[in-house]
Amino acid sequence: MKICRTRHGGRLAVLVGVLVALMSAQHKAQAATRACRIEGIPNELQCGVLKRPLDPARADGPQVEVHYLVVPAMARNKQPDPVLMLAGGPGQSAIGVAPLVMSRLARLNNRRDLVFIDQRGTGKSAPLQCADDSRLPMAESADESASLRRVEQCREQLQKLPYGDLRFYTTTIAMQDFDAVRAELGAERWNLIGGSYGTRAALEYQRQFPQHVRRTVIDGVAPPDLVLPESLSVDVQAALDAEFKACEGEPACAKRFPQLRQQWTQLLASLPRTVTLRNPLTNEPESFTLTRNQLLRTIRGPLYVPSMTSLVPAAIQAASKGQFEALAGLGGMMSSNKATRLALGMHFSVICAEDFPRMGKGAEALGSDMGRVEAESYDRICRNWPRGEVPAAFYQVPPAQTPVLLLSGGADPVTPPRHAERVAKLLGAKTQHIVVPQAGHGVMSLGCMGEVLYRFIDAKTDATALPQDAACAIKIPRPPAFQPIIRTEVQP
Template structure:
C-alpha cells in the first residue's frame, strides 16, 4: 500500500483555483449580514452567519454547501481585530454545539476579542453527514460488528442521496479553505487558532495553507496529520492503561491506597480478558432494562479506553475492572457511556469516516506499525472494513508535512491521555521549530485547557502584545497536579475489602 495518497487531477485543479474561489479582501470590504441569534447554553444574544462554498473546488458552479458559523462578539467596544477561532475535535464534532461548554475557558479572551465557531463541512449545520443515533440500540445489536457494518453501509447509501452527498469532498484540506473564506467574509485580520484533538490537525493544515492568516495557535491534545488514527488508538490506549496499572501499584498509602485495595489488578484484568467472549446479562445503560448479549473482547477494550480520557473517571476503573472480573459489568459499561452521553459530543460519523478513510487508513500497514498487547488490531480492523466501501477523497503529499511555524504555537499534552499523548506533541513541536513550546501535564487526560489554571496560560499566550512575549509560558500551576485518588466503592460495616490486612 503506498505511503501517501498521490495528488490526483482534481486536487491539482483545486490548488490552482483556490485563490479564485476564496473571496478577496476587496470583494468582502462590506461587512457580512450577520443575524442576531440565540444558542442554547449561551445566555447572551450572539450572531450567526453562513458562507456559501462549492462542494468540489474544481467545479465552482457545481453543488454548493452553506458553511454555518457563530460569532460571540467581544464585550469591549475597543476590541482587537484578531478573533479567536475554535476548531472542534472528532473528526465529526460540531463547533457550534460545543461552544457553550468551552465559553468558560475562553471567557477572558472574549473581553476584547470575538470568539468564532465554525461548523466544519460535514458537521453540525454545515452539510451534515449524520448517521442514525445508536444510543438507544439494544446492546447486542450495538456491539455486533456485522450489524455495525450493515448500519454504516446503509448510512453511506443514505448520505450519498443528499444534494451534497459526494463523500470525497470532506477532507481537512478543503474544510480549511472554507475557514479562510469565513475569515475574509468577517474581515478578521488574523485568527488566533485554538484546536482541540482532531481540531489540532485542522489547525496545522490551516496554518500550512494560510500561514499569513494566523497570529497565534494553541494545540490542545495534538493529533498530527501523520498520526494514522486506527493504529495510534491501540498503542496509545495501551500506554494509558499500563500507566493506570503502574500508578495503582505505586499507591500504597494507608487506608485509601490503590495497591492495598486492588493488589492483583493486572491479574484481574487479564482474567477478565481471558474469559471473553461470554454471554452476560446487564441492564441497558440508557433504559435500565436487563439485556442478555455476547460480551466481546473488543467491547471490553472500548469500555476501558473511554474513561481513560478523563482521569476523574479513570479513578473508578480499578473497581469496575474487579467487578467485571467477578461477573458484574454494569460499572464498566456505565463508565464507558459517561462521556458519550452529551449530545454536544456526538460525532457526525459520515464526516468522521470521510476524513479518516481518506487521510489515515490508506497509510495503515499491517507489518510495520506497533500495536498494544491487549488492544491489538480491533480498531484498525473495523476501520479497514468500513473504509473498504467508504468513498475516499484525495490528499496531497504535502498535507502530511508540518512546516516551520511563522508565528508562536503553544502545544498542550496530557501525560495520561489515551488518544493524543505527549509523543505526538513532541514530534510536532520539533517540526514547528523555535516558535513552538510544548507543555506536558503528566497526570492530565485528553484536553489540558480544561484545567483551571491553564485558562490563564492560554489567555497570556494569546493576549501577549508581541511574539517575543508570547513564549515561553509558565505552566507550573498545572504540571504538578496529581492523579486523582482511586475510587473506592462503599464497604459494608465490619467487612474488609479484598487485599486489606
C-alpha cells in the first residue's frame, strides 16, 4: 500500500525525528554520568569515566580510565552542542582548573553544557604525577643534578604502573579519547576552547575530527610544529627586552630604574653565587648556590602576567644589591597554585615525543640571555624518556571547515602573536586573529573577553560568528612599573 504524505506531514515527521534524536542523546548522556560535586563549584555536576585502551592498536590490552566532568546548562531548553575546555601545560588537569575558569564561561553555561576532560596522564586519568618538590630544602631544590635524578626516579616509578608505558600519552591518542567521550555524551558536535598547550590539542582534535567541531577558540596559540624548548628562548627574551624598553619609555620608571639593563647584565655575570633566603614554608633562613640558569627560569614566571611584570624592575634592582627576596617571591607565585600544577610525567611524554625530535633543526636564533637553558634541560630528560610515535600529519594544520577565533597577548613570553599569525594563515578564511597588545599569556581571562567568546559561540550561523569586536580588551594599557615605597626617618 502506498502512503501519501502531505507537505505539513513531512515537516512534522522531520520535527518528531529531531526531537527523538535529542531525547535519545540526552538519555545517553545521563546514563553515562553520575551526580557529583567538586570543590570550588557550588552546584551539582555530572561526572563520568570512560575506559580506553592504553595502546589504541591493542583493544584487549591495558586500559586507562578517562575521567570527565559535565557542568550542566542552567536552562532547560539547552543547545545540543556543548563547550569543551582543553587544559594547558601540557600536564594540567582540566577538572582541576574548572573552578578557575567557570566565571568567564558562565554566560555560555546558561544554555550549553560545559565539559572538562582530564587528558590521559593528568588529574584522575591514569595520572603520571611526579613527587612534589615544593617542600624540599632550597639547596636541594636548586641543585640541577639532583633535580635530574628525581626526574629519572619518577620515570622509573611511573613505568612500573599498570598504565606506565609512556609512549602512549601523545596528543594524537589523547584526542581520540576526547572524541570517544563526545560520542559517549551523545553530542554530534561541540565547541572547543583551548588555552596554551590546549590550543595544540584543539588543533589536533580539529585535524582528526573536523566533522565534530562547530566553533573553536584558541588562546595563546602553540602550533603542533612549535619546538617549545627552543621557542621559549626567543619568546621569553623578547618579552624581557620589551619590559626593559617599556621602562626606558616610561618617565617614572626610567627615573627610578635608570640602569635597569646594566643591572640585569651585571646580575647574570655575578652568578653562580651563594645567597640566603627564608624558606617560604618554614620561614627559616637557608643558603644555597644560585646559578644563572635558575635566575633565568625565575624571571620567566612573572613575565606571564603584566601586573606581575610591573614588579620586575624593582625586583632586578633589589637583586643587583644582593636582595633576592622579591625575585624569589615572584618566581614562587607562579608555582604555588595546586590546581594548575603539572603532571610532569605526562608533560615529558608529550614534549619528548612531539618537540624533542625536532630540536636543533630550525634556523631561529636563540635569545641572547636565555640561550639554550630550556633546550639543555629537556635534552637531558628526553634522552632517556620513552617516546611515542607521532604521525607526520600531526605537524600539519589543514584549512578550517568551521570558524576559528585566535587570541594572542602582545606581551606573552611563551606563545606571542607570531605563532598565531602563522596558524591563522594555514587555517584560511574562516578565522579571526585578535591581538591584545598589553596582555600576557592568556587573553580569555580579561574581563570583557567572556562576552566576546559568548557572541562567537552563540552566533546562529558561521557567517555571523566572525568578525568579533574586542576593542574593550585591545585598549587595555600596560601596567606602570611598580614604585617601591621609600621609608624615611621621622625627625623628633
